[in-house]
Amino acid sequence: MQAVRIVSHEGAGRLEVSEVARPTARADRVRVRVRAAGLNRADVLQKRGRYPAPPGAPADIPGLEFAGEVDQVGEEGSMWRFGQRVFGITAGGAQAEYVVVPESHLAEIPQGLSFEEAAAVPEVFITAHDALFTQAGLRTGESVLIHAVGSGVGTAAAQLARAAGAGAVYGTARTKEKVERAKEFGMDKGFVVADDPRAFALAVNGWTKGEGVNVVLDLVGSSYLEANLEALALHGRLLLVGTLGGSSAPLSFRHVMGKRLQVIGTVLRARSVEEKSAAVRRFAAEVVPLFARGLVRTVIDRTFDLKDVAAAYDHLESNETFGKVVLRVLGAGR
Amino acid sequence: MQAVRIVSHEGAGRLEVSEVARPTARADRVRVRVRAAGLNRADVLQKRGRYPAPPGAPADIPGLEFAGEVDQVGEEGSMWRFGQRVFGITAGGAQAEYVVVPESHLAEIPQGLSFEEAAAVPEVFITAHDALFTQAGLRTGESVLIHAVGSGVGTAAAQLARAAGAGAVYGTARTKEKVERAKEFGMDKGFVVADDPRAFALAVNGWTKGEGVNVVLDLVGSSYLEANLEALALHGRLLLVGTLGGSSAPLSFRHVMGKRLQVIGTVLRARSVEEKSAAVRRFAAEVVPLFARGLVRTVIDRTFDLKDVAAAYDHLESNETFGKVVLRVLGAGR
Known part of the structure; x- marks a missing residue:
């Protein structure tokens, strides 16, 4: 699969899109076909070598949030079925065509939200x-x-x-x-x-x-x-x-x-799987319905194609953004 | 009545015991005949002019806690009757023969605790x-x-x-x-x-x-x-x-x-009447029974007679105390 990778480059970091092995979901994990992924300031810090990924997360693939479709469910998975539209959080690895996360870190995307809009929401x-x-x-x-x-x-x-x-x-x-x-x-x-x-x-x-x-x-x-x-x-x-x-x-x-x-x-990324599950459950119960009712909405500053990831990071670092910067991962859309 | 008074003395404070008017309990207030009063570091700060009494508390009579007997109940009082053994907190004025406090700032002294022991407890x-x-x-x-x-x-x-x-x-x-x-x-x-x-x-x-x-x-x-x-x-x-x-x-x-x-x-003294009432209710429900069951006990370093109040403050300020310093106010005892 294609993935954004942080390549160490004389102390700083450089981004490239390269081919890496597609991960497999085991146990209660779910593999999601990513359609869009949000950018966060933590990604910028990780690129600069100042925010290493926590244990268990891919060390060199950034990305803390994503929207896409359920692609494969581990043998202990019970919450999701193939093709469901989901968004969620991960400690890293979301800026790629596929990401594997615990099933409890996903929520269903409400109707009316595109993948790009949804990718700007979870984090x-x-x-x-x-x-x-x-x-x-x-x-x-x-x-x-x-x-x-x-x-x-x-x-x-x-x-x-x-x-x-x-x-x-x-x-x-x-x-x-x-x-x-x-x-x-x-x-x-x-x-x-x-x-x-x-x-x-x-x-x-x-x-x-x-x-x-x-x-x-x-x-x-x-x-x-x-x-x-x-x-x-x-x-x-x-x-x-x-x-x-x-x-x-x-x-x-x-x-x-x-x-x-x-x-x-408070920080979100370093939390345990259980703590993140609890936060995602509250999000699904208390926030997602607000999108469905139109009481809150996504604020996207700009969307970039995956291949233009370096420009996307530069744009976020400019501090001139209002709202979120989102990466489009292949044929995104409804 | 006799009361400890802070007398301003060239910027610092000096303590004396003098005759002042006995206060009257109105509305939901209760007048307590004080048998013993605990000393606290806040009293020392107040004496030095560094911790003025909050609005509503006597400006020149120190003392944040006391043990004694219910002496007079205001016309809206409903919790206490004459002669009950009580201890409690006040924003000031406890180092005197009588103190007037809201009825909700009192708790009943458990059996087996003398007035001196009880006076060391509330604060x-x-x-x-x-x-x-x-x-x-x-x-x-x-x-x-x-x-x-x-x-x-x-x-x-x-x-x-x-x-x-x-x-x-x-x-x-x-x-x-x-x-x-x-x-x-x-x-x-x-x-x-x-x-x-x-x-x-x-x-x-x-x-x-x-x-x-x-x-x-x-x-x-x-x-x-x-x-x-x-x-x-x-x-x-x-x-x-x-x-x-x-x-x-x-x-x-x-x-x-x-x-x-x-x-x-957190500070206790500056809280509103309602907040103190809530803290005293929890104390009565959750702490007082521990005294009755012998799971906690008073730790008194030393007891002084009211007339020796200056020596009592000096002793507390020495930082060589272990536990509480208590003032005995006339015929204290069971």
Whole structure:
């Protein structure tokens, strides 16, 4: 089969599409004929050698999410049959014509979603849903601040918060254009972050009349930590979902103890098979129906053919994307 | 009535016992005839002018916990009758002959506990129970690391963790004597912390064969943050219950995200009446029966008469105490 491969090249990584052996599904595994695969920032880090694949995942084939058709079911498989349209997550290897995953890491694609649209869904919607609801326990009427609101996870989180009756959805981005576009996806008010992150805490203070927000979803990381703690209300929860740079930042004990805050770290990729199964089940039960009802939708910035994978990665790395970048894998379509 | 009062004295604070008006209980408040009152580190901070009483609490009478008898019930009171032996918490004013508190902030003293023993219980057992179980969700078989294990909260936490079936109870203290004595209160293994906090993380690593602990209860604060994060297992929870100095410390995003940790700040005193009521109800239901069954016990370092309050504070500030310092308020006893 054809697969994207990371070729080590003087310390950095280079991508090529090459022929590799097609994997076989055994036990409770399922082989999916991939029709489209989403790109994620973790793929870029893996290409650069800064995010090695966890044990069990292909070391040199990137790709954490996919949409396609069930192609072969292992002898213990019981959930899926040949030809079903499915999307799901994997710890690696999705940017290829075939991928093998545990059957519990798949969900059925709702009607009305193309393979390309579906491939843009699992990673960001599972991450956002797990962070906002399973971990932060966001409740109706509560307010949420979403950083990098124009990213894949950001647009997913804004839509999910809106669909779940959040009291207010605030967002930040690096450009005015992204902030404006995010309003189409459930964001009430947005702020363009320049050099000083403290400025967004002041904006939140104004929007919430000094109360602060109940939940912050942070995809940026260390440079935002202090301002995030400032922006939170009593009993607020800060979800650390990503970090674009910097491995540590000062934690203010006055904020954390005085407001009784929770700082919660989360990643999806490194979780055990069982934990991912639980997250996928909640996604299938609580998020997929929102697509069917039109309450949330895919946000695709651009789609590339598999052969143009290098250009696709370059485009994602430009930081000028809004929503997701997707790879088309042969005859994709309905 | 007689009450301890903080008298401002050239920037610092001085304590004196003086005559003040006896308060009256209205609405759902209850006046308690105080027989004994516990000392807490917050009292010392308040005396130094570094921890002002929250709104509604007496500004100059310290004291967060007490044991005594119901003396007068407000017109909306329904839970208590004259003469009942009760202990409870307040945001201030307990180091006096009478204190007025919401009826829901009281619990009945179990048989076999003297007023002095009972006065040493509420603040530290409610704090430890709320932190370990309500907030950290400690489960049977899980391991816990308790800093300042010889303190009032530390000895309470070690006993509660043991009584609740913790898999292992580890502790740290500043002296070998405290570590040895803590073994009488449920601690399995202890470590004497000298200058470098990293050393306790190494000890935990050895004790847990590299797995780390599930919960850390930290009464020390900023200087322990990095080592606490190192000592935690996957999905570990760090409870920040106190800070002896330093208002911030670097937070390692690698640890927090990589191990999916939770950092949770908590204080008892600043909580709303409703939140305190909930904590006291859980204390009455889940902790008081453990005293009755002999599974946990009061740890009193020393008792002082009310008139010797200055000496009592000096003794607590010496940091040489093990367990609680208690003030006797007139004819205390069974």
